Amino acid sequence: MIGIFDSGMGGLTVLEKAIDFLPNEDFVYFGDSKNAPYGIKSKEKVIDLSDKICKIFIKEYHVKAIVIACNTATSAAAEILREKYNIPIIGMEPAIKPAIENNNGGKIIVLATEMTLKEKKFNDLIKKFSYDNTIIKKPCTKLVEIVENIEFDKFTLNLTIDDCLENIDNIESIVLGCTHFVFIKDFLEKKFDNNIKIYDGNDGTILNLKKILENDGLLNNNNSKGKIIIINSAEKEILEKSKKLFDDYIKGNLYE
Numbered sequence: 001m002i003g004i005f006d007s008g009m010g011g012l013t014v015l016e017k018a019i020d021f022l023p024n025e026d027f028v029y030f031g032d033s034k035n036a037p038y039g040i041k042s043k044e045k046v047i048d049l050s051d052k053i054c055k056i057f058i059k060e061y062h063v064k065a066i067v068i069a070c071n072t073a074t075s076a077a078a079e080i081l082r083e084k085y086n087i088p089i090i091g092m093e094p095a096i097k098p099a100i101e102n103n104n105g106g107k108i109i110v111l112a113t114e115m116t117l118k119e120k121k122f123n124d125l126i127k128k129f130s131y132d133n134t135i136i137k138k139p140c141t142k143l144v145e146i147v148e149n150i151e152f153d154k155f156t157l158n159l160t161i162d163d164c165l166e167n168i169d170n171i172e173s174i175v176l177g178c179t180h181f182v183f184i185k186d187f188l189e190k191k192f193d194n195n196i197k198i199y200d201g202n203d204g205t206i207l208n209l210k211k212i213l214e215n216d217g218l219l220n221n222n223n224s225k226g227k228i229i230i231i232n233s234a235e236k237e238i239l240e241k242s243k244k245l246f247d248d249y250i251k252g253n254l255y256e
Helices: 012-021 042-059 071-084 095-099 115-120 120-130 139-148 154-164 179-193 201-216 236-251
Strands: 001-005 026-030 067-068 107-112 134-139 171-178 199-201 227-234
Touching: 001 012, 001 179, 001 199, 012 067, 012 154, 012 201, 012 227, 012 236, 026 042, 042 067, 042 071, 042 199, 042 236, 067 179, 071 115, 071 120, 095 115, 095 120, 095 171, 095 199, 115 120, 115 134, 134 139, 139 171, 154 179, 171 179, 179 199, 227 236
Parallel strands: 001 026, 001 067, 026 227, 107 134, 107 171, 171 199
Antiparallel strands: none
C-alpha cells in the first residue's frame, strides 16, 4: 500500500493521477482538512502535522512509500521525514522547468501558498531556472479555501482569479504550485481560451514514484485492480464531501 497525504482535499488530484499511472497499487489517502490550510501555519507546525500522518501510514497501514501531495508540506518537511523514515518519501515540485522550457518571452506566474513561496527550496528552484524569464510569485490562499469548501461556482472563481492576477499583463503560463489548484486547471484553461499554458507537478510526482518503486523492486506487478482508502482528519461530513469531490473530479462535474 502507498500513502498519499495533503493538508486537505488538494492531494486528491494526485491520487487520481496515481491510480491512472499505477492501477494495480493499493492507496490510502489522508486529507488533513481539520488543520487546513497548511500554507498559513508555521514551518514547525507543518512538520509536526506531516510527521503524525506518516506515523499513521506506517503503523496502521504498513505503507511501502509515501507521497506528500502538498507543495507546502514538501517544502517544510520532506527532507526531515526522509531522514526519519526508512521508506521512499516523494514530494511535490512546481512544474517551473517545463514552463520555462516552453516559454516564448511572456511572464510565468506561480500560484501557491504563502509558505511555499517563502521556502528556500522553492526559491532555489526559481533561481536555478529563471535566467532570462520573468517569474512572478503570487500567493492565493483564497483558492485553497474555495476547494476545501467545495464552492466551484464560476462567478466566485472568476473574481478570485482576477483579483489574484490583477495588474499583470503578458502572461504566457501559470504554474500551479498547490495541488488544490489542479481542481480548477480546466477552468483556468477555458477562462483564458487556452491562450495561457497551465502547468502542474502531478504527472512528474507520480512518474517519480513509479520509477522509485521499480528501482527498489517494490512495484506491484499483478493484474488485479488496487483498492482505494480515503480518510480525513475532520468530521465525517467532510470525509463524505471529499469522496464526492473526488468522484466529481474524475467525472469532470465540478463547476456549476
